[in-house]
Amino acid sequence: MAQKTPEIYSVELSGTEDVGKTDTGDGKEKYRGLKDKRLELKKNHQKEELKKEVDLEDHKLSIKELERKYGTNIVTGLSSTQAAELLARNGPNALTPPKETPEIVKFLKQMVGGFSILLWIGAILCWIAYGIQYFNDKSSSLDSVYLGCVLALVVILTGIFAYYQEAKSTNIMASFSKMIPQQALVIRDSEKKTIPADIRLLSTQGCKVDNSSLTGESEPQSRSCEFTHDNPLETKNIGFYSTTCLEGTATGMVINTGDRTIIGQIASLASGVGHEKTPIAIEIEHFVHIVAGVAVSIGILFFIIAVSMKYYVLDSIIFLIGIIVANVPEGLLATVTVTLSLTAKRMAKKNCLVKNLEAVETLGSTSIICSDKTGTLTQNRMTVAHLWFDNQIFVADTSEDHSNQVFDQSSGTWASLSKIITLCNRAEFRPGQESVPIMKKVVVGDASETALLKFSEVILGDVMEIRKRNRKVAEIPFNSTNKFQLSIHETDDPSDKRFLMVMKGAPERVLEKCSTIMVNGQEQPLDDSTAEAFHTAYMELGGLGERVLGFCHLYLPADKFPETYSFDVDTVNFPTSNLCFVGLLSMIDPPRSTVPDAVTKCRSAGIKVIMVTGDHPITAKAIAKSVGIISANSETVEDIAKRLNIPVEQVSKRDAKAAVVTGMELKDMSPEQLDELLTDYSEIVFARTSPQQKLIIVEGCQRQDAVVAVTGDGVNDSPALKKADIGIAMGIAGSDAAKNAADMVLLDDNFASIVTGVEEGRLIFDNLKKTIAYTLTKNIAELCPFLIYIIAGLPLPIGTITILFIDLGTDIIPSIALAYEKAESDIMNRKPRHKKKDRLVNAPLAIYSYLHIGLMQALGAFVVYFTVYAQEGFRPSALINLRVEWEKDSVNDLEDSYGQEWTQYQRKYLEWTGYTAFFVGIMIQQIADLIIRKTRRNSIFQQGLFRNKVIWVGIASQIIIALILSYGLGSVSALNFTMLRPQYWFVAVPHAILIWVYDEVRKLFIRLYPGSWWDKNMYY
């Protein structure tokens, strides 16, 4: 870095304005830009580097050193030429947008992914076959060309469909670049302004910034020029890019811009994190491999058989195509997509917005949730939680609407306390919100004052009116040196001409100024025992992780301070000691009321909830306890040590179920130690963690083979959100970066919505199993005809086009309908599935579908086929080895079993009738298949035959589509359908009933003998 010439340039993003212009009109704040290239990282080490802690040292340097380092002057700044030069070298102050995969690549991926490649091979084989045919005989039929085109069309259409579905749901990381252009640099009229780059502060005036998007701390942080902490994220003399300045003014020097800012580093960290395949994508890939493996091996096997049976190679190729088409469930992947998007829609209604369709299922297999605290588990606003007066701690209602304040309000102390709370408060409601509920009103003021204002408004009514009646005559605002706030008011009692002085502040400071204490409305001298009681209460509330404020007042004697007395806050011409202590009030960002229940539900669903927060360990632990992340009866090592009064080292780690780990401790841990930590403790809270550490925690969980969900809202969470198997961002509080890195957005920021999501995710996994089992079954019924055709020489029982009509026609709606099936048992009471053991398509599923139901279906469909041929004149025995003569165009007098003679077209028509019959046979049995797939374990009658209405829509659609194909399009010869006699529609019914009965028996034995041989082999 020494060789680089640091220069100052204007902070204006466009780089076109010169230095003078940054001295903005009101002169409240000046920025001088500096460029620092220290953080330029070697590309190949980038990721490793990024995983280290944020590396910044400028906050430790003095101003002089800074000037030297950047070769600039804090008064005059950079010359415009230097600035331009630097801009050219370092680029504008903007984040590099992440590289996007080109759309065309995404599209092509859809075109060759999954089964598409098999179908492409099929299509190309078709065209090759035609080419050979055409070469031999110019008049050969175009059938194979059509088939090739149809196959290509199927691939292209399903590809477009999948691409469209995906395009609809992906826009990851797009808004990182959107959040960049910030031209306004100056803080005016206390409106929030975003800091345009990382700056080292040179001079400040009551400056407070909101770092919540970066660190997750919900409270505004004061900024000053002093270096206060080694960690750049904690020190007070650095202002960060994209954080907002809430109040005060500051002047600073730009030390980092664009990608080199802390936010920029996090952003590139997020985009650098590889997004692994979702569990469902892995499952589907596994399934595609199984099916493709079966298809290719049967195809090649029969190709060899056909060739060795002296079939022409050309014919063998056509058989191969038929086998591939029969084996590939063309419609299934589209069905899965639709099923997932249906669930996604259902989840969106329940406030889980799914960005990445596959994430729908991921949530269901989640085994660890790493939850952020602020905003997710908590309401993200300070709220009065406890009060202490009259030597008693009172609990305030911290629920979202504060409606249920039950503490004793009859005491005189409360009357005084409430007056102090109301009067000693600078926060005000924004005007024009009369119709808004109190808790939702926008307040101008800091978080604690807002909490107090709302608290008093709820209990006392119109605070503004009370303040009006008690006119303020003087005020000392809060500052960090005296740590109290004081104001003097006229009283609203017209007979009482005294002034009321009210004060609030850090409890110990306030107590110092008091000589009396109010108990039950009576002033009493402050003795040791009351002071002791105060300290106990203070420690107790502090131990709950709450921020405690002390309140006191003093009625100024009317003789010394007449009505006309002029108070001067600079000389303090009024007493500030010997006040009367009234009470304590503690505030916390309280947990959302729905969270404890949701955490319990996660527990019973076998999901481990880990809290990861940037907040203090005490607060984190308190919240963790109150929401049940640390359950009531479990202790940390420290708790045990404290209880037994022994050093922490002596406590056996086995005894502790819970652990609170800080970022500092985590920093010194090896991955093995982290693994140990994650496995040993069931209840873990990580506090004071940095974004990089969140990432390390997520990785640690993933090493346990867990499917990890991460919730978060800040920019700092985005790398972890991306790394997680499923990242969940907060919709209301969440930053754009978090939302973009996430797979799912909780619209109501409510942790409880995750539980709904888990339930839906688990259900969809079960239902996808059913859908796939349903779809795979008929593949055997479609495949057997080809095998029999090759081996026994029957006229082809079902055509390739007809197969496509089943796969993409009659079967589509029923298989989607299975997505609407209700759960068979309480899915929230079982463990999350093991991502390597509980497969979507397992051996029993494939075997049961292919070799049991599939085979029964094939037999049933053959019965229909043989019936049609027999009743038209060709008995089954006559069909054997008839293939060659049957297919010859020149044979126009083929004799049937009765001596009648058939022309080629008459036979062809009969063949199509056979296709239609076989098709109807499969369709009828698929209805039975659909019904049996409603459950995997329970009887259909337990599940209720009519509970899922969509199934019946599916059945109706199957029948209607088949009727249309047969009777409506029966005359279109290209489709190979004919009008089938009505009675043939019922031939397969006995087999359909057999399928149902057989499956009921299977389920019965599974229920009767759990864990038995039958259960192991027959339950899928």
Add this chain to the structure above:
Amino acid sequence: MVIQKEKKSCGQVVEEWKEFVWNPRTHQFMGRTGTSWAFILLFYLVFYGFLTAMFTLTMWVMLQTVSDHTPKYQDRLATPGLMIRPKTENLDVIVNVSDTESWDQHVQKLNKFLEPYNDSIQAQKNDVCRPGRYYEQPDNGVLNYPKRACQFNRTQLGDCSGIGDPTHYGYSTGQPCVFIKMNRVINFYAGANQSMNVTCVGKRDEDAENLGSFVMFPANGNIDLMYFPYYGKKFHVNYTQPLVAVKFLNVTPNVEVNVECRINAANIATDDERDKFAGRVAFKLRINKT
């Protein structure tokens, strides 16, 4: 950081496979113990046995619905097709007059085909029927079979009968005989009680020119009603299909001629768009002379 997937070495894969095939610890062969395999095999034996039985049963029930004598439906055969003899691969009759081999196979086929038509066999097996009317043999409540068939004597084919014919149905002289037959359809009353005949024409104008003249046997290509109706293979054991022989007398040599013959019968449509053989037959004729 993406966790690197542990890549299995080749040896490990082989090792895993070995263990899959035979696991000495658990005594599992291909993932199952001996008992488990026994169970599985027994199960599939019983299950597939049952399925076979079920299939056989349904097929048997289905076949009960089908009569031995007449098919249940004949809707596809409303219009009988026409066909030629000699039967060739692409319906083309190619005769190289000088090359005996080129037509000898046709002659062999025709000899075989016409053997049942020999007068002696006909006289022995079939009845002499009254021409011009259907030879009906109704069952009248009792099955009446085998049914009798009418005689179609080879001699009726005149010059094309091939009896004592040194020209081998004209093939050796370039005046070949082609036989037209109508497909058998059970209980079909061809001609609807009116006389019917077969006519042949060249398909296009130039074909008509090249075709030249021809003679037909029986005269005018008539097919008599007495050969109908057909009662099926099982009933009508000795049924003899009526034939029409066409002898092409002066086909332009060395040219492919497209010939189309059709039956003119009141109840046989010959204009089906899709079925090119409904009531008609098209074939190619080529006489090569050097």
